[in-house]
Amino acid sequence: MKQNRNLISRRSFMKTSAAAFTAGGLLPGMDADKHGSDPNPGDIRNYHPDMVYRKLGNTGLYVSVISLGGIGLIRQVASYALDRGVNLIHMSTSYNHGKAIRELKEALKGKRQRVYIALKDTFDRIEDVLNILGTDSIDILMFNRHSEEKVSDPKIRDMFENLKNQGKVRFAGLTSHDQVKACVARAVRDGFYHVLQPVLNQPALEAMDLDLRDAMDKGMGVMAMKSMKGMEDREMQVAYLKKLLKHPAVTTVNKAFPDFESLDLYIRSVREVLTGAEDFSLYQYAQRNRARNCMMCGECEKVCPQGLGISTILRSKTYYHDQLGDRETALSAMAEASFSRAQLEGCRGCARCERVCPNGIRITEMLADALEFQDGSCA
Ligand code: SF4
Ligand code: SF4
Numbered sequence: 001m002k003q004n005r006n007l008i009s010r011r012s013f014m015k016t017s018a019a020a021f022t023a024g025g026l027l028p029g030m031d032a033d034k035h036g037s038d039p040n041p042g043d044i045r046n047y048h049p050d051m052v053y054r055k056l057g058n059t060g061l062y063v064s065v066i067s068l069g070g071i072g073l074i075r076q077v078a079s080y081a082l083d084r085g086v087n088l089i090h091m092s093t094s095y096n097h098g099k100a101i102r103e104l105k106e107a108l109k110g111k112r113q114r115v116y117i118a119l120k121d122t123f124d125r126i127e128d129v130l131n132i133l134g135t136d137s138i139d140i141l142m143f144n145r146h147s148e149e150k151v152s153d154p155k156i157r158d159m160f161e162n163l164k165n166q167g168k169v170r171f172a173g174l175t176s177h178d179q180v181k182a183c184v185a186r187a188v189r190d191g192f193y194h195v196l197q198p199v200l201n202q203p204a205l206e207a208m209d210l211d212l213r214d215a216m217d218k219g220m221g222v223m224a225m226k227s228m229k230g231m232e233d234r235e236m237q238v239a240y241l242k243k244l245l246k247h248p249a250v251t252t253v254n255k256a257f258p259d260f261e262s263l264d265l266y267i268r269s270v271r272e273v274l275t276g277a278e279d280f281s282l283y284q285y286a287q288r289n290r291a292r293n294c295m296m297c298g299e300c301e302k303v304c305p306q307g308l309g310i311s312t313i314l315r316s317k318t319y320y321h322d323q324l325g326d327r328e329t330a331l332s333a334m335a336e337a338s339f340s341r342a343q344l345e346g347c348r349g350c351a352r353c354e355r356v357c358p359n360g361i362r363i364t365e366m367l368a369d370a371l372e373f374q375d376g377s378c379a
Contacts, residue, residue: 046114048085052270054251056088057221059171059194061116061139063088065245066266067223069256070120071320071329073100078107080260082114084267090142090197090223090254092120093129096329105132118195118223120144120175123159126168140195141169146178146298148186157192173197175225178311179298181208188214197254200224201231202240202286203359204295205247212249221251228255229319230293234265236285241266242274243282256324291360292318300353300363306346310353310363312336317370334374344371 039055041047044062053062067088068081073096078089093101108115112133118140119129130136141160145151151174163169173195176183180198187193188211196215198208205212205227212222224244228237244250257263286293296311304310313334321330353363 044087045116046082046085046087048083050267050270051085052245053087055221056251057194057216058219059140059221061171061221063116063221063252065252065270066263067252067254069225069254070095070100070104072096072256072258072324072326073103073107074258075103075107077257077260077263078104079111081257081263082107082111084263087114088116088118088223088252088254090118090120090225093125094121094332097332101129101132105134108133116140118142118173118197123163126163130168137167138169140171140173142173142175142195142197143193144175144177145183146176148179148182151176151183151186152190171195173223176296177315178296178301178309180204180296181211182298184208184211184215188218188220191218193220195221195223197223197225199226199229199296200244200250201227201229201293201295202282203290203293204297205244206286207295207297207358209247212247216249222249223252223254224250225254226296226315226319227253229315229323230289231285232323233285236282238265238269238272239274239278239282241269242272243279245270246274258324291362293359294318294361295359297358299356299358303352303356304347305350305352306343308343308347308367310367313370314361314363314366317373318366321373331374334370 039053039062044053047053052065054065055061056063064086066086067090068078068086070089070091089104091101091104095101112135116139117133119138120142121144123141126138129138141163143156145153160169160172171194172192174183174187174193175197177199184196184198187196198204200208215222227240227244231237231240241253244253255266294311294314296315298311300310301308316330316333320326320333347367349364351364354361357363
């Protein structure tokens with residue numbers, strides 16, 4: 001029955017949370033050695049005693065468990081993050097129409113050697129990026145791919161090897177905003193990427209638990225992104241941060257921070273243990289919000305006769321605009337989905353998308369809301 005599919009199975013919850021109920025113990029499979037925790041501070045870039053660092057898979061890099069997301073990056077917050085021990089920043093030249101990378105440039109003046117940079121796309125203009133950031137190389141080149149076939153595209157290897165041989169990049173990563181679980185599973189099978197950056201909000205973490213463990217076994221590092229998507233409550237965010245960091249495969253939680261306080265709140269929590277009560281609250285929260293929380297699995301798009309980029313449209317409105325209050329990013333992400341007026345008008349509410357959505361999301365209603373927002377903003 002559809003209603004049952006929309007719920008996290010209680011058995012599954014009890015299984016994955018059993019250790020949390022025993023005095024906040026570690027989840028099964030979790031141990032310090034898997035993350036290479038507690039290395040010599042001298043081996044860590046930008047070490048700060050308040051921060052926790054983990055080895056990013058087989059890259060050998062020790063990265064902070066809180067890393068900085070690039071969308072909406074503000075130079076003062078980035079600079080403060082460096083002072084608090086953050087040593088990994090994810091960036092794209094497209095974020096905020098190029099403003100974010102210019103902010104990063106200011107924040108990194110004289111400090112490039114304190115951080116690792118993960119750069120999304122922009123392969124043909126990598127020289128420009130190196131010049132902007134005043135650096136000779138990028139640490140992780142993130143390929144932004146949203147289908148299994150594209151994840152395995154042989155051109156990616158060629159492009160990466162070429163840039164690596166020139167000394168401009170060191171490691172390859174994969175980031176996915178659509179068909180996320182399928183893309184991660186393919187990447188794990190291929191074994192090419194050093195780092196995976198999947199959407200890991202609550203429903204996605206549950207759905208991808210085994211894929212992530214497989215990635216860990218293959219020596220891939222995991223940067224969780226959009227992990228707080230659909231989670232507006234600050235207490236729940238802190239609890240979920242702890243839950244993510246308990247997962248044996250998650251290396252770092254990558255997040256944009258709008259101010260010092262929110263960054264401080266996250267950093268304060270990195271050494272705290274998830275309690276049984278918090279884990280149970282997370283379970284209840286997930287049940288209440290499941291039908292509003294898209295995990296970007298892409299199942300709806302496979303059956304949409306109009307070929308609409310449904311998850312991107314929903315993400316733009318509900319996450320960037322409603323949750324983060326970032327109207328500009330919401331509109332630019334919707335523009336990236338590049339759907340035409342004809343496609344929209346072709347959507348007559350056939351509801352095929354809703355019938356396959358594992359989260360029971362009222363897609364047609366949310367799409368109408370998102371498109372009304374776009375029309376109003378563009379008018
Ligand atoms: S209701 Fe619209 S978005 Fe959903 S499958 Fe039908 S045409 Fe696509
Ligand atoms: S709306 Fe549902 S089916 Fe579509 S990507 Fe989101 S969770 Fe998956």
